[in-house]
Amino acid sequence: MAKWMSVAQVKEKIEESSAEEVTARYLEVIGKSKINGYVTVSDKALEQAKKIDEEGHSGPLAGVPIAIKDNISVVGLPNSCGSKILEGYVPPFNAHVIEKLLAAGAVVLGKTNMDEFAMGSSTETSHFGPTSNPWDLERVPGGSSGGSAAVVAAGEAPFALGSDTGGSVRCPASFCGIVGLKPTYGCVSRYGVVAYANSLEQVGPLANNVEDIAVLMDVIGGYDRKDSTSIDNKTEYQKALVDDVKGLKIGVPKEFFGEGIHPDVEKAVWDAIHKCESLGATWKEVSMPNINYALASYYIIAMCEASSNLARFDGTRYGFRESAENWHAMVSKTRADGFGTEVKRRILLGTYALSAGYHDKYYLKALKVRTLVKQDFDKALSEVDLLMAPTMPNPAFKIGEKIEDPLTLYLSDINTCPINLAGVPSISVPCGFTDGLPVGLQIMGKPFDEPTVLRAAYTFEQNTDYHTKRPPEVA
Amino acid sequence: MITKEDVEHIGWLARIEINEQETVEYMEKLNSVLGYFGQLDELPTEDVAPTYHVAELYNVFREDVVEECLQQETVLANTENKQDGAFRVPKIG
DSSP states (O other): OOSSOOHHHHHHHHHHSOHHHHHHHHHHHHHTOSSOOEEEEOTTHHHHHHHHHHHTOOSTTTTOEEEEETTBOOTTSOOOTTOGGGTTOOOSSOOHHHHHHHHTTOEEEEEEOOSGGGOOSSSOSOTTOOOOBTTBTTBOOOSSSHHHHHHHHTTSOSEEEEEESSSTTHHHHHHHTSEEEEOOTTSBOOTTBOOSSTTTOEEEEEESSHHHHHHHHHHHBSOOTTSTTOOOOOOOSGGGOOSOOTTOEEEEEGGGGOTTOOHHHHHHHHHHHHHHHHTTOEEEEEOOTTGGGHHHHHHHHHHHHHHHHGGGOSSSSSSOOOOOSSHHHHHHHHHHHHSOHHHHHHHHHHHHHHSTTTTIIIIIHHHHHHHHHHHHHHHHHHHOSEEEEESSSSOOOBTTSSTTOHHHHHHTTTTTHHHHHHTOOEEEEEEEEETTEEEEEEEEESTTOHHHHHHHHHHHHHTOOGGGOOOOOOO | OOOHHHHHHHHHHTTOOOOHHHHHHHHHHHHHHHHHHGGGGGSOOTTOOOOSOSSOOOOOOOOOOOOOOOOHHHHGGGOSOEETTEEOOOOOO
């Protein structure tokens, strides 16, 4: 059995042999892994696959294995969010996306490593240690869905689910040379996903190719009444897979090609834009003047929402608890010892920014800047069909290189976080290499216009071979 | 600029115990990030409305119907600190 397979190939293999055999093969590859991509491997995966063989499941993903980021609840599997504070916690309910995957016949291989509570761009802040990038084990896979991206890139799962708050699906997709989609806000239910910054985050698929992204979106997308921010918008994602960009107007926002961008990244992205031009699209430069303020606005909003969302972790009902003589000391010690440094830093900053006297200066100001950023997207996308830019300004950096300086690490999200502020869809597809490390092209679209985003990504992929490149053998 | 006293106060508000050495470390790193946030001051926003949420949703209603909820033993399954069907915590104060 080939190590890297598309979902269609996995389904063929299941027809030829069985779901049990296919799952067993993935578990064997995972067993030899050197990348620390999984934090839990499911001991029920084989049983689940066998049941599908016996019952002759007819769902669109019957027997197809999938890896799940460890902030998405799966009954019976520990849900850690990469944190000590959730030690031993096993969710009593499935996330909405998991219910949908199980109904489609998917087999959950396990839970993947992540930056603690999805806060980070490198998967180094996990309580379970960093994940390695399959292209270079000394480098980060990106984050925060680094485990999900790395296991797909290493052939340890055909596809995976991640979550994207400020780029956490697209960043690791770019660093690991795979495809990752951040859907329009409201397209995919967040019910059962542990909240970090709820007005920004979305569950998103990671896969080896655009077609598999569409397959997964057709399963997980759609309205969920249990999520009050879910929007009823019916989209057929696989129907968007058309190899044709003739007549499409592409906008190239100059602010996304700012200072500090790696010259090879810039060249690879421009080559990709010119490739689309040669296939019949047109492009023009557009300006989004407030983008330079998006990063600060994003981090203030994310930290404020985090300080509120993470208040629930107090050691009372589940997870790690520190013993103390009274309630206040118990909660304060539990949170001091249970959370990692970066999570505490963000909770403290969020608490400060919301505290008396500072609310207007930071939080309200950030929300107003968000309006300006959204207006930039509205204006640009009224002139063109899509925007194209680099996903990350640089290729994957070395483990330990940026972790001590939070501001430097935050700056790496400069091209991805504006998208979450505006809530628009955005995909990262492989478009080149620099010194053997993958480079990602980011394609952004109008709200709910995933079909055009997927169409452009699919056309680019069908006419190039970057998505077929695999990392050197590491398992 | 955040002072050591500010860090201690924020730690109290956030219910996170911070020791003496950490107070200094947090003070330095938080000030560096807040310095970066200060760039927003240069952007005039007096006449701009805030966007709390990008999806323009207001109230989402449903019929007031009793539905199945988690059983008490399921809710208590993740803790060893339980007594008489409730969570056990140390005394307040």
